[in-house]
Amino acid sequence: MERSQPRRQVAAMKQSLFDQGLLDEQFIQLEELSDDANPNFVEEIVTLYYRDSSRLISSIEQALKERHTLDFNKLDTLMHQFKGSSSSIGAKKVKAECTLFREYCRTGNAEGCMKTFQQLKKEYASLRKKLEAYFQLARQAGPMETACRPK
């Protein structure tokens, strides 16, 4: 009976991440891939995401420094990659900011790109903190039998 309380907390935290619109179904898909061989599969994938995508973030940041001569094609290409990675882990809000950024690239709106990128970085960092807290709680609670779907 005592064990179920931490697991309820894990489920509640996950539900909250979905309710806030931070995650989508793809996250559940990843959880369903966890098995005895890789019980922390999602955490490993999210760690990899933040490690690999930081290079893309830096490249976009660098490209945005050319304020008066922005290369919108290059920015769009970089953001396309970043969006793909973000959608692979179910990072719903981050993905939405990527879409908005790409729209601004298409219309050649430099200000829009810069503002959206600032918002994207906030969402990206915020999600990281929340997922770290979630994974820490999940590890303390012990392995779940199956991935549970939020309501």
Add this chain to the structure above:
Amino acid sequence: MDSHKLTALVVDDDRMVRIIHGKMLNSVGVKNQVVQNGKEAINVHLSGQTFDLILMDLDMPIMNGIEAIKELRSMGICSTIAGVSARSMESHIQEFMEAGLDEYLEKPLNISKLTSFIHKFYVTN
């Protein structure tokens, strides 16, 4: 054909995507290998290996998906090839199909899309 007897090649420049797609294929019983770009996909075939399925990313450095598919088809490779991409614009998909692939799957891939794809081409009658 039972999916447990199928083999697959995952071609994607994103390490995380290679891991995820490999794990998805494992979960449905498909033995698989992963490579990073179209050139490596060609080289694997030149070494004599063949696969029932190929999941080919569209945008990759060194050799992209379209170039790789054209090359594989010209080599006589008859594997079932699915182009996998986050692109959704019709014109891009058309270009991909004309290169010689059998199916287009929009990223992110999930188990449902994967099993539908496998069943479409390997249905046991």
